[in-house]
Amino acid sequence: MSTFQYTVAELAERFGLAFQGDAQRIIDGVGTLAGAGPSQLSFLSNSKYGAQLAGTRAGVVVLREENLGDCPTAALVAKDPYVAYAKIAALFERLPASPAGIHVSAVVSPSARVAPTASIGPCCVVEDDAVIEEGAVLGPHCIVGAGCVVGPQSRLVARVTLVTRVTLGKRVLVHPGAVIGSDGFGLAFDRGASDHGGWIKLPQLGGVRIGDDCEIGANTTIDRGALEDTVLEEDVRLDNQIQIAHNVYVGAHTAMAGCAAVAGSARIGRYCMIGGNAGVLGHLELADRVTITAKSLVTHSIREPGEYSSGVPLQENRQWRRNAARFKHLDEFARRVSALEKDSNNE
Numbered sequence: 001m002s003t004f005q006y007t008v009a010e011l012a013e014r015f016g017l018a019f020q021g022d023a024q025r026i027i028d029g030v031g032t033l034a035g036a037g038p039s040q041l042s043f044l045s046n047s048k049y050g051a052q053l054a055g056t057r058a059g060v061v062v063l064r065e066e067n068l069g070d071c072p073t074a075a076l077v078a079k080d081p082y083v084a085y086a087k088i089a090a091l092f093e094r095l096p097a098s099p100a101g102i103h104v105s106a107v108v109s110p111s112a113r114v115a116p117t118a119s120i121g122p123c124c125v126v127e128d129d130a131v132i133e134e135g136a137v138l139g140p141h142c143i144v145g146a147g148c149v150v151g152p153q154s155r156l157v158a159r160v161t162l163v164t165r166v167t168l169g170k171r172v173l174v175h176p177g178a179v180i181g182s183d184g185f186g187l188a189f190d191r192g193a194s195d196h197g198g199w200i201k202l203p204q205l206g207g208v209r210i211g212d213d214c215e216i217g218a219n220t221t222i223d224r225g226a227l228e229d230t231v232l233e234e235d236v237r238l239d240n241q242i243q244i245a246h247n248v249y250v251g252a253h254t255a256m257a258g259c260a261a262v263a264g265s266a267r268i269g270r271y272c273m274i275g276g277n278a279g280v281l282g283h284l285e286l287a288d289r290v291t292i293t294a295k296s297l298v299t300h301s302i303r304e305p306g307e308y309s310s311g312v313p314l315q316e317n318r319q320w321r322r323n324a325a326r327f328k329h330l331d332e333f334a335r336r337v338s339a340l341e342k343d344s345n346n347e
Contacts, residue, residue: 004028004092008060008074011041015087017062021074025059030089033058041076043085062088098137098155112144121158145181151212165207165224169234172210177219181208184223184230184246184264202226204246211235211252217242226264233270251288 006014009023029040033049036042036058043062044053053061053070060074062081078084098119102108106124114120115134124138127146132138136150139158144150148162154172162168163181174180186202206225211234216222220238223246224230230244233252243261244250250262251270260274263282268274272286275294280286284298289305292298296310315323 004094006091008076011060011088012076015076015084017084018077019060019075020068020077021060021071023074025074027059029092030085031058033061041085041088043081045080045082045085098139106138109146115152118150139176148181163224165229166210167207168210169212169214171212172214172216174216175218175220175240178216178221180210180216180222181224182221184226186226186246186264206230206247208232214238217258220244223264239276245282257294 005026005028007023008019008021008025008027011027012019027039027041031037031040031042033042033044033052033056036056038057038059040058041060041062042056042058044050044067050067053067054072056073058073060076061071062076062078062084063071064081065077068075068077076084100117100119102114102120103122103124105122106120106126108114108120108126109128109130111128112126112130112132114126114132115136117134118132119137120126120132121138121142122140124141125143126132127144129147130144131149132144133150133152135153137155138144138150139156141159142156143161145163145166148166149168150156151169151172153170154168156174158176160174160176161179163179166181183204186204188200188202189197190200191197204224204226206227206229208222208224208230210232213235214232215237217238217240219240220242222230222244225247228247230246230248232250235253236250237255239256239258241259242256245262245264247265248262249267251268251272253270254268254272256274257276259277260279262268262280265283266280267285268280269286269288269290271289273291274280275292275296277294278292278296280298285301286298287303287305290302291307293307293309296308302308
């Protein structure tokens with residue numbers, strides 16, 4: 001088969017999956033259960049979409065064994081169809097080739113070290129003593145600051161800025177607009193500076209260390225440490241528009257959804273999941289395998305694994321306004337209940 005065409009049998013063998021149906025059907029892409037055509041692969045992992053299976057036109061569907069009887073086409077059987085689909089779909093991703101070498105519009109310091117197999121794209125800037133290792137790719141308009149290191153096979157997609165003392169491990173993927181190694185928000189208020197006092201900026205003397213196989217989303221910012229480094233261990237996945245403050249430590253295999261924020265010196269364990277727009281206050285610790293649901297605010301350290309939530313669920317506006325008004329009287333209501341309980345116990 002050509003680069004982007006595989007038979008069902010080839011896919012089954014490559015990914016160690018059982019199959020039923022037409023083994024020689026050619027697959028050249030992927031699609032949804034509702035939209036896939038006869039030469040495309042789809043998947044069923046969420047029971048909410050089970051009704052779409054009977055009518056699918058997909059050439060092959062990745063699913064669990066219990067769904068085989070409902071599948072009208074060829075099937076690949078997986079314990080976790082979503083994971084299997086993710087691995088198979090990577091075969092059909094068409095990434096543009098990045099030629100080795102330095103584009104004529106790039107500016108590279110004479111003291112920088114660029115591996116021969118690295119690719120430095122248009123209008124990039126590589127500053128003094130920076131290191132770009134084998135197979136690394138810098139897309140258009142990326143800036144690699146003095147002394148920063150881009151590890152082997154890492155890719156800065158476009159307009160990525162590595163500011164100061166940043167080290168990326170192997171196979172790190174950084175999406176457009178991300179800024180890594182900027183100043184942390186370190187300030188001390190000097191009450192004697194003037195009649196009303198003023199802020200003194202604390203120098204940010206640490207760096208940022210990002211482990212192998214991490215992914216940093218578009219317009220995400222990771223501040224360098226004030227003294228020690230800000231650290232992401234291996235296989236950390238950050239969505240778009242996330243703020244990681246100075247001296248944060250994020251354990252391996254943790255994932256954070258868009259617009260999450262982690263304040264300075266917080267420590268996040270391994271295999272944690274932080275929902276969208278959730279926040280973690282500074283100097284707190286989260287144990288391994290903690291899940292924080294969307295829009296929750298973590299205000300104290302969490303010592304045990306599990307799922308945690310905070311906040312008020314969405315309500316119809318009039319109901320929310322009534323409840324908000326009642327909330328103002330919560331302390332008064334609590335005192336009344338306490339008094340009634342005391343009277344009841346004295347009877």
